[in-house]
Amino acid sequence: MKRENVTHLLATDLDGTLVGEQEMTAFLLDYYKDRPYQVELVYVTGRHYASTMDLINDEKLPMPSVLISDVGTEMYDFNDPALHERWKKTLEEQWNPDAISRIVELCSGLMPQSIPSTHRLSYYAESDEAVEDVKRKLIDSSVPHKLIYSSGRDVDILPPNAGKGEALSFLIREKGWEEANILVAGDSGNDRDMLTLGYPSVIVGNCQEELKELPDHPMIFRAQRLCAGGIHEAWEHFFEKAAAVK
Template sequence: MPQKSVSHLLATDLDGTFVGEGEELRKLLLHFESLEENVTLVYVTGRHLQSAKQLIDEEGLPFPEVLITDVGSALHDFSDSEIGNEWKAKIEEGWEPERVRAAARQIEGLREQELPVSCRVSFFAEDHTCAEELEKALRSSRIPHQFVYSSGRDVDILPLQAGKGKALSYLIQKKKWQDANVLIAGDSGNDLDMLLLPYPAVIVGNCQEELKNVSGDLIYRAKGHCAAGILEGWKHYFSRTDTRLAK
């Protein structure tokens, strides 16, 4: 399917990033409306599809071009479903969720989250110690996986080839969006791999502790919280008076 041309792209986490400060989100969207260029939205969230759609409805969010869910283990392109199907097939190779669950059952302090998906296995952890024990157990058992710990309690075990950064990179390549002006926004540890991609990124001011010391040549640390931080980062990179990264 021919891909539409995109000049500006915001790839953003939802909770605590795009969502969380209603008035600031309104200002961000008004800014986008004032631009001559259209801004394409991609939401990259830890929520599963139904939960993400519910949040979009409840908050009255603009519907995105693409919705990456389940910490990057599911991809929903609403104009080309084949891309999501290809991503699913790519990451399923070697994925053994029952072995992950078996390992977790041996560790105290983990409570599995009830999810309507099989593309990840997630837990609430009482503390970082039991999360680390699970990571060690998975490694010693040589279970192919991607380990993500965020917000001091959330443990996501993903297929080895999954993750927010890998899913976003795959999407950009498949959609031929490599030449777009991209801004990536996040607030927690499950955003880290996409924040470290070779694109401009913003860590919002209300970020979780695990991102407090993250830095990089393309990472802007905003003072503003949630959407205010995104707007701060957007103006830093893409304002007409600052053309350092404008194409």
């Protein structure tokens, strides 16, 4: 089901991006209310659904049109509940969590996280070396997967066609939003694949080290301000200044 007349869209991570500096979050949301156009909100987070809903309530955030949670393995369109099942079906084809779990158990330095998700295996890593070890073993096994290492400790192993970037691309195609003015925002390694989709993107000023190493690109804006302040900075750069030039 396509939503008509979407001209502007913010697809943003939550912790450390939209959320983290309360005054700037409030400023950004008020700024969007003052625009002469509607800004569609899509939250793209590593949190699971219940944890995300708690954060939305605690921070008094507006409900998004679509929530992509669990590092891009769950998707909830509050106007199209069937989208969740369509996305889930695409992930089932190459997902073998039992085989992946057996391989990880052979590695040391990884501690399982208790995450209520069927398309995500998550761990805390004691060191970079532990992550490299499990990467090698998974590659050698030829079990289809995607491994994402972020924030110097979080390891998520997903279906090979999952992740924030794949999920966001799927959503944009499903909704016919390809021509919208889209800003993607993130702060850590699990945002990397959506920040590099080719849409205008912002790496906020408080980003993790792994994003500082991302190659420069004209569609990637490196904000000076923190969290939502960086989103505002990038929005002005990509959309408001461009409109003023026209």
